[in-house]
Amino acid sequence: MKAVFKDAFVLFAITLISGLLLGGLYHVTKEPIAREAKLRKERAAKAVFIEAEHFAAKDGVVEYSFDGGEVEEVLEARDAGENLLGYVITTVDHHGYGGDIRLMTGLSKDGTILGIAFLSLEETPGLGMKAKEEGFRSQFIGKSVTSLTYTKSGATAENEIDAISGATITTSSVTSAVNGALSYYQEVLLKEGKE
Amino acid sequence: MKYSMFKSTYVERLYNGIIRENPIFVLTLGICPTLAVTSSATNGFGMGLTTTFVLTFSNFLIAALRKVIPDRVRVPSFIVIVATLVTAAQFLLQAYVPSLYESLGIYIPLIVVNCIILGRAESYASKNPALASLFDGLGMGLGFTLALTILGGLRELIGAGTLFNYPLLPSFYQPVTIAILAPGAFLVLACMIATQNYLRKKSGKPKKNCSCGVEGCGLCQGELPTRKDEKGEKA
Amino acid sequence: MKTLLVIIITSALVNNVLLSQFLGLCPFLGVSKKSNTALGMGMAVMFVITISSGISSVIYTYVLLPWDLTYLNTIVFILVIASLVQFVEMFLKKKIPSLYRSLGVYLPLITTNCAVLGVSLLNVQKSYGIVESIVNGFATSLGFLLAIMIMSGLRERMEENDIPESFQGIPIVMITAALMSIAFYGFAGLI
Numbered sequence: 001m002k003a004v005f006k007d008a009f010v011l012f013a014i015t016l017i018s019g020l021l022l023g024g025l026y027h028v029t030k031e032p033i034a035r036e037a038k039l040r041k042e043r044a045a046k047a048v049f050i051e052a053e054h055f056a057a058k059d060g061v062v063e064y065s066f067d068g069g070e071v072e073e074v075l076e077a078r079d080a081g082e083n084l085l086g087y088v089i090t091t092v093d094h095h096g097y098g099g100d101i102r103l104m105t106g107l108s109k110d111g112t113i114l115g116i117a118f119l120s121l122e123e124t125p126g127l128g129m130k131a132k133e134e135g136f137r138s139q140f141i142g143k144s145v146t147s148l149t150y151t152k153s154g155a156t157a158e159n160e161i162d163a164i165s166g167a168t169i170t171t172s173s174v175t176s177a178v179n180g181a182l183s184y185y186q187e188v189l190l191k192e193g194k195e
Numbered sequence: 196m197k198y199s200m201f202k203s204t205y206v207e208r209l210y211n212g213i214i215r216e217n218p219i220f221v222l223t224l225g226i227c228p229t230l231a232v233t234s235s236a237t238n239g240f241g242m243g244l245t246t247t248f249v250l251t252f253s254n255f256l257i258a259a260l261r262k263v264i265p266d267r268v269r270v271p272s273f274i275v276i277v278a279t280l281v282t283a284a285q286f287l288l289q290a291y292v293p294s295l296y297e298s299l300g301i302y303i304p305l306i307v308v309n310c311i312i313l314g315r316a317e318s319y320a321s322k323n324p325a326l327a328s329l330f331d332g333l334g335m336g337l338g339f340t341l342a343l344t345i346l347g348g349l350r351e352l353i354g355a356g357t358l359f360n361y362p363l364l365p366s367f368y369q370p371v372t373i374a375i376l377a378p379g380a381f382l383v384l385a386c387m388i389a390t391q392n393y394l395r396k397k398s399g400k401p402k403k404n405c406s407c408g409v410e411g412c413g414l415c416q417g418e419l420p421t422r423k424d425e426k427g428e429k430a
Numbered sequence: 431m432k433t434l435l436v437i438i439i440t441s442a443l444v445n446n447v448l449l450s451q452f453l454g455l456c457p458f459l460g461v462s463k464k465s466n467t468a469l470g471m472g473m474a475v476m477f478v479i480t481i482s483s484g485i486s487s488v489i490y491t492y493v494l495l496p497w498d499l500t501y502l503n504t505i506v507f508i509l510v511i512a513s514l515v516q517f518v519e520m521f522l523k524k525k526i527p528s529l530y531r532s533l534g535v536y537l538p539l540i541t542t543n544c545a546v547l548g549v550s551l552l553n554v555q556k557s558y559g560i561v562e563s564i565v566n567g568f569a570t571s572l573g574f575l576l577a578i579m580i581m582s583g584l585r586e587r588m589e590e591n592d593i594p595e596s597f598q599g600i601p602i603v604m605i606t607a608a609l610m611s612i613a614f615y616g617f618a619g620l621i
Contacts (some may be wrong), residue, residue, distance in 0.1 A: 003267075010265055010268060011268040011272055013270055014260075014264075014272050014275050015275050018275055018505070019502065019505075021279065022283065022501070022502065025283055025286055026286060029287065029289070029290040032290035032291065033286070033289050036290060040293065043209060094328050097304065099555065099556060111309045120297075125234035125375050125376075126234065126355065126370075126372045126375040127372065137609070150400070226455045227452050227454070227456070227544045230452040231453075232453040270512075271509070271512055274541075275505065275509070278504050278505035278509075282501065282504050282505055285504070286501070301548065301551050301552060304503075304547070305544050305547060305548055307504060307508050307547065308508070308542050308543070308544040308546075313442060373612075375613045377449060378609070378611040378615075380452065380607070380608075381604040381607045381608035382605065382609060383596070385600075385601040385604035385608065388600055388601045388604075389596040389597045389601040392597075392598075392601070393595075393596040396595065
């Protein structure tokens with residue numbers, strides 16, 4: 001019986017010490033992890049809205065979900081003189097091949113897409129991961145439409161995007177996330193401006 | 196005299212882990228992360244180093260505590276120590292090497308159940324002094340890193356035409372994408388092990404028997420632990 | 431209901447735990463020589479994964495999340511799994527000896543099966559609720575059973591074949607797995 005208590009005690013002590021040490025390390029690394037996340041976000045926002053001088057969280061963001069995901073964050077892109085240039089909208093779509101796809105879409109004040117950047121993308125290397133490549137992302141730039149579709153037979157119309165070959169699910173999910181940002185712009189941001 | 200003897204143990208441990216008992220090519224331990232993360236040389240290398248970090252310290256700590264830990268709660272204690280180190284590695288990567296953290300994803304916490312780590316804990320660290328165990332872990336970890344980097348490099352080269360993200364093959368080379376997809380992982384590793392079997396046979400060395408340290412690895416040529424073994428384990 | 435169905439198809443077939451996620455390969459390569467042992471292993475894995483994904487999900491939702499301890503999930507899950515396996519073994523031995531006789535030998539092998547921990551972690555990563563986690567655990571392990579049964583059937587047939595010496599053993603099993611993995615890609619069309 002005594003041996004059982006000793007065993008339990010040693011195991012408990014090891015677990016307790018481990019837990020305490022981890023708690024300590026968690027607090028030490030919390031700061032740099034948060035800083036890194038913020039930095040990544042800023043870098044992504046800058047990449048989709050090159051002209052903006054700085055970004056500010058938009059006041060009064062309403063909850064908005066679209067087919068497949070939600071809008072997570074809306075930033076206002078401003079120039080040095082605090083003038084509003086456009087928006088950076090973060091959307092997440094839950095139907096990626098490897099998990100959620102989270103991306104930022106830069107939209108000018110008139111609703112033209114200025115660029116997209118991924119915050120999380122866990123697709124298959126060599127197929128879905130090609131979404132990160134310039135060749136795919138740049139297709140979105142300059143489009144000024146209400147919603148986008150993808151095609152496998154060569155994009156011709158203004159609202160068409162060439163699918164990544166072998167990664168239709170990824171393409172559809174990315175398109176859906178961008179469409180989410182576009183419809184938020186039309187249904188919420190535009191209406192706000194008119195009031 | 197004594198110093199040089201000690202020193203040779205450590206060097207021997209390193210050599211053993213990297214070449215003679217290379218965890219992947221010779222022992223075929225820890226296959227899951229090996230196949231999953233080696234879609235590029237960078238990922239393989241990063242995974243290898245993370246595992247080396249965990250393995251080195253877990254071996255050291257377990258060997259240092261081997262007289263304190265009662266035999267009956269040995270395995271759970273090892274698991275707690277390993278899990279703690281893995282979580283620590285996870286925090287550090289997230290804070291200082293976020294890009295690697297992103298690409299390795301769920302396979303970082305899964306280092307806990309990597310057979311190599313518990314295997315070394317059982318078969319070496321729980322019976323040997325701390326410093327020798329540290330070198331054993333380092334050697335095994337580096338051997339693992341080497342294997343992962345080679346595998347990742349080959350897959351990346353065939354599947355994308357690059358190595359560590361630098362384009363290496365001429366532009367007319369059409370990448371064979373399957374090499375970086377799931378089936379390619381199996382194919383490339385199968386060919387690598389077969390090549391090694393061939394070389395070993397040619398040089399006349401006998402095929403090594405799997406010296407799997409921990410029950411549960413299940414790779415020992417399909418042998419299941421017998422009832423008797425299992426009782427021995429619990430006693 | 432539709433979400434659950436998608437989870438089942440995705441986890442069991444499209445993202446097969448062995449052939450596309452590479453979790454739980456050790457038993458897949460090691461215990462797939464004969465179909466009856468493969469069946470035993472597969473059933474034991476199903477049993478443990480389904481229960482453990484439920485328990486870890488409950489602990490995550492009601493303990494780790496409210497107390498802001500989510501960073502401890504790896505260590506908590508692995509302890510849950512290790513003690514669950516021990517408990518299941520004791521329970522079966524006492525209460526259902528017939529089931530214990532058929533699954534018992536495989537149970538100790540399961541703690542270090544990375545599929546078990548992998549499923550618990552993936553459930554958290556995909557922010558599944560408790561029901562979804564259990565369904566996902568069940569479907570994932572169903573995929574495991576399916577793949578290991580097919581593999582053992584193939585290996586029994588291959589026994590008689592003339593395989594180049596260097597490829598005997600692990601290499602040929604991996605080549606077979608590669609072909610199965612390619613075949614499973616076809617399921618992607620289902621979702």
